[in-house]
Amino acid sequence: MNAVSRLGARIISVVEGVGRYVGFLLRSLRGGLLPPYRVRILFKQMHFVGVESLLIVMVTGIFTGMVFAVQANIGFSRFGAESLIGAIVTLSLTRELAPVLTALMVNGRVGSAMAAELGTMRVTEQIDALDSMAVDAHQYLAAPRILAATLMVPALTMVFNVVGVIGCWYVAVKQLSVTPGAFQARIEWWVDPDDLLGGMIKSAVFGLILSSVGCYKGFTTSGGAEGVGRATTTAVVISGVLILTSDYFMTLILAPLSVG
Amino acid sequence: MKKVGIELEGLQKRFGAQEVLRGVSLEIPAGEVTVIIGRSGTGKSVLLKHVMGLMRPDAGIIRVSGQDITRLGDADLRRERFRFGMVFQNAALFDSMNVYDNVAFPLREHSKLSEPQICLRVEAMLASVGLKDAGKKQANELSGGMRKRVGVARAMVRGPEFLLYDEPTTGLDPIMTAQIDALIRDTQDANPGLTSLVISHDMAATFRIADKIAMLHEGRVILEGTAETFRETDDPRVRQFVEGRLEGPIQ
Ligand SMILES: Nc1ncnc2c1ncn2[C@@H]1O[C@H](COP(=O)(O)OP(=O)(O)OP(=O)(O)O)[C@@H](O)[C@H]1O
Numbered sequence A: 001m002n003a004v005s006r007l008g009a010r011i012i013s014v015v016e017g018v019g020r021y022v023g024f025l026l027r028s029l030r031g032g033l034l035p036p037y038r039v040r041i042l043f044k045q046m047h048f049v050g051v052e053s054l055l056i057v058m059v060t061g062i063f064t065g066m067v068f069a070v071q072a073n074i075g076f077s078r079f080g081a082e083s084l085i086g087a088i089v090t091l092s093l094t095r096e097l098a099p100v101l102t103a104l105m106v107n108g109r110v111g112s113a114m115a116a117e118l119g120t121m122r123v124t125e126q127i128d129a130l131d132s133m134a135v136d137a138h139q140y141l142a143a144p145r146i147l148a149a150t151l152m153v154p155a156l157t158m159v160f161n162v163v164g165v166i167g168c169w170y171v172a173v174k175q176l177s178v179t180p181g182a183f184q185a186r187i188e189w190w191v192d193p194d195d196l197l198g199g200m201i202k203s204a205v206f207g208l209i210l211s212s213v214g215c216y217k218g219f220t221t222s223g224g225a226e227g228v229g230r231a232t233t234t235a236v237v238i239s240g241v242l243i244l245t246s247d248y249f250m251t252l253i254l255a256p257l258s259v260g
Numbered sequence B: 001m002k003k004v005g006i007e008l009e010g011l012q013k014r015f016g017a018q019e020v021l022r023g024v025s026l027e028i029p030a031g032e033v034t035v036i037i038g039r040s041g042t043g044k045s046v047l048l049k050h051v052m053g054l055m056r057p058d059a060g061i062i063r064v065s066g067q068d069i070t071r072l073g074d075a076d077l078r079r080e081r082f083r084f085g086m087v088f089q090n091a092a093l094f095d096s097m098n099v100y101d102n103v104a105f106p107l108r109e110h111s112k113l114s115e116p117q118i119c120l121r122v123e124a125m126l127a128s129v130g131l132k133d134a135g136k137k138q139a140n141e142l143s144g145g146m147r148k149r150v151g152v153a154r155a156m157v158r159g160p161e162f163l164l165y166d167e168p169t170t171g172l173d174p175i176m177t178a179q180i181d182a183l184i185r186d187t188q189d190a191n192p193g194l195t196s197l198v199i200s201h202d203m204a205a206t207f208r209i210a211d212k213i214a215m216l217h218e219g220r221v222i223l224e225g226t227a228e229t230f231r232e233t234d235d236p237r238v239r240q241f242v243e244g245r246l247e248g249p250i251q
């Protein structure tokens, strides 16, 4: 009985947490839609999320493209279809790998930083100070961060796509024996703009997830420096899990889009 | 009869099992300096946060100019806060900004002043807290006392109707303490419409600046009145606190 009621209490607290998170997200999004618009802060956050993530995204992108070319070659060379390497890697990148890997990399860098920064502002009463000055903290702090990540994660995913294909091209054309013409022709034949579009939609949702969870965890931090540490870790873990689970469901929803 | 600025009635607040406020009732007269004293941990800061609507009470009423703010929604509460300025106990400066931007922040958010006008106002405010040349310093490079003073400047800069100070002078040197106390008193005397609420540990300063004093003890107001009331009371708990003695009913 005790175990049952403890489980019940646990479930209730999770549901409550989800409810509070959704409330936070709606408040922040509404704050972003209403004036005053925080353009300066938005640009600063876009720089932080986008420009400062470029290097890690490019490095992961190029090596992902390269390793997938090597792996695909192992399969395709058995029936002499090496020329398909480019197409299959590009498909996997645009539809799946680029959105997910970009989001996970950015989550590690940006989601954690947002939780830590806002968490520190919470425990040092800076968020209370904003409130006390009649400034909506959701609008001032959360909205620009969420908007910046929702815009910049797709942009970074695009970069990942491009460098990934370049990495793949390097392995397929320079190291294996695929001709450049065949490499390109197969990609054009097999890959649609819809594949790209689906990946972009996914990555925008991932950006929304990782930033809103990071901000939410920051806003709800309590318990000093230790609390900030805890908020940071949980934000990254929760976002990571949400990115991968939502990916599955979005793939199901988006599938009809590119079958036809 | 004096006009009431802020009125607290039966204010209760608990954190988990800990009852912090157990029915605080207090009238804070408009146009005066009211000082709340009490031991560390009795809930003075918690009380101040209730007055600003930063915390919601479990029970009780907070009236600001007659309006109960515990029932207000977020938007109305935010409008209400236009009228307040608050000095946080640990200053709560924005550490991503420098001193100047911290003090200019409320003006940039809520006034139509041009940047040169803001500059004049901020410079004057910084000078009055003795930080004339510190504008360019980053908030996280300041000493504790400097942070306090920036906090005071930031709270005062818009000229609010209510100024709440949470231990504005704790941790300052004696000269600076006297200067901030004088600033609190002078600001009050220069603005008849202003209502100041100060939390303090410093009895000498309290007697210097207060029009009214209230002592918070174990979640209730145990004595309120003028400096005279506090000098003459026989309540042993108040006597012990005012005289700063080790032995007595408060342990
Ligand atoms: N957010 C909170 N969550 C849980 N407990 C809290 C919270 N804020 C304050 N408390 C508790 O309430 C009590 C009163 O705290 P408060 O900060 O008001 O004390 P204080 O009178 O301002 O003391 P000091 O003079 O040292 O600043 C303390 O025991 C504190 O632990």
Ligand SMILES: [Mg+2]
Binding pocket: B044, B045, B046, B089, B166
């Ligand atoms: Mg305090």
